[in-house]
Amino acid sequence: MERYRIRRLRAALLAFTATGGLLLTGCGANDTADHSSADRANGATGFPAPAPSRGTGEQNSPDDESREAAPSPDYLSTFALDVDTASYGYARRTLADGRRPDPSTVRPEEFVNSFRQDYERPDGNGFTVTVDGARTEEEDWSLVRVGLATRAAERTGERPPAALTFVIDISGSMAEPGRLDLAQESLGVMTDRLRDDDSVALVTFSDTAETVLPMTRLGGNRGEIHDAIDGLEPTYSTNLGAGVDTGYATAVDGLREGATNRVVLVSDALANDGDTDPDSILERIDGARREHGITLFGVGVGSDYGDALMERLADKGDGHTVYVSGADDAEKVFCEQLPTNIDLTARDAKAQVAFDPQTVAEFRxxxxxxxxxxxxxxxxxxxxGGEVGPGHTVTALYAVRTKPGTDGHLATATVRWQDPETRTPHEESGQLESGSLADSLRGASPRFQVTATAAYFADSLRGRDYHGTALPGAPTLGELADRADDLADTTEDRAVRGLADTIRRARHLDPQD
Known part of the structure; x- marks a missing residue:
């Protein structure tokens, strides 16, 4: 498919000068610099910055027809940051049930971002940028990792107060064990862990939607909140549109200045009643996002799960998605991640990687x-762009073919974001030289190897019919499972052990791989 083609660098770039080879100045993979947007827009650090778009401001594909009107050498790769992990969680659940996931639900970045990383973190808001890589067994091909990290998550008592509107799916399908019952148990525990100055509201939806509990401070009201959660019972069909409408209306009514206002949608996202048009539902979310800054956190549940709709809702709602398959996942999401990562450290964050045409032949x-x-x-x-909170890392992996016999500068990665309060733009960057590449994947750091293993696994689940070409140096699923086991021993990470088990389940379903 066209959007999965490997981007070929154009011969016109051979005129690219040595001083023009950098988006930003810097000396190494972990170097960062804080420059004003004005300096960068004036091209003071190497490449002139692209002229600002005069379009509508909506997200466009790199292959958009507007690029044809003013063609430029294709040495750049640009994307909005994403911290979703639902795709990996749902794949694990599907494989545990003895089925391979549909390739359309496999998003490799969400597999990669499901695992802990080893990046240095900044002291304040914003990001650090780490760029590293390793050569593969396929000649001239390497894997390059671009790693972005926010500051560590604050203790619960140090963050701003939260105003959380929980929108809970109570349709008939939520009666399946591990759906509504799991959500109720997790919300009950979370209620006890939130602070007295936090607020929660509760909206339910089936064929219609209802505000069960308006925005209510935790202090002195935990009993009332527990009663509202315990009283939820599954009924009728799934009118997701009504749930979204009522949820955002309730969030707006309970909007708190100086607090983090967020809608938390818990659903199997199998809309079958009322307004089921994704674009219409998304438009309503977009309005609340722009006017009130309310972000969305999507929590997917169930063996049958509307993955595509939930992901689109979260993207449009400036949020992210996770998938909960059992009690351990629920404990982690509701009782650890949500209370500590309520705050935002960056809004509309984007990354751009500039590959050096003197050394790089192609990349994906x-x-x-x-x-x-x-x-x-x-x-x-x-x-x-994407919204990112404290304690997060974002990883992008590239397959890069270098030109034979060349060495030197390979790539510069830049992240741009807006301060969540002032909307002031900032940028940081990091670089990679060919001499910094590990000689082999096994010679790279353990966390880099975990990243590569997760990416290879996602690539295998997608299949070549979906993306047209496999990652260079791809091992078999059996070899991948063995690597993951070794890495689990090295890192002492239960999540990596779970990756090994999941890969083996996939291999048993396809023993020839």
């Missing part, structure tokens, strides 16, 4: 298929 970004941004829109702050 692994995943981020629906997060691509037109290169010229990187510094257009009207164009939507």
């Amino acid at each position: 970004l692994v995943g981020y298929d629906n997060r691509r941004v037109a290169d010229d829109d990187f510094r257009d702050d009207r164009v939507d």
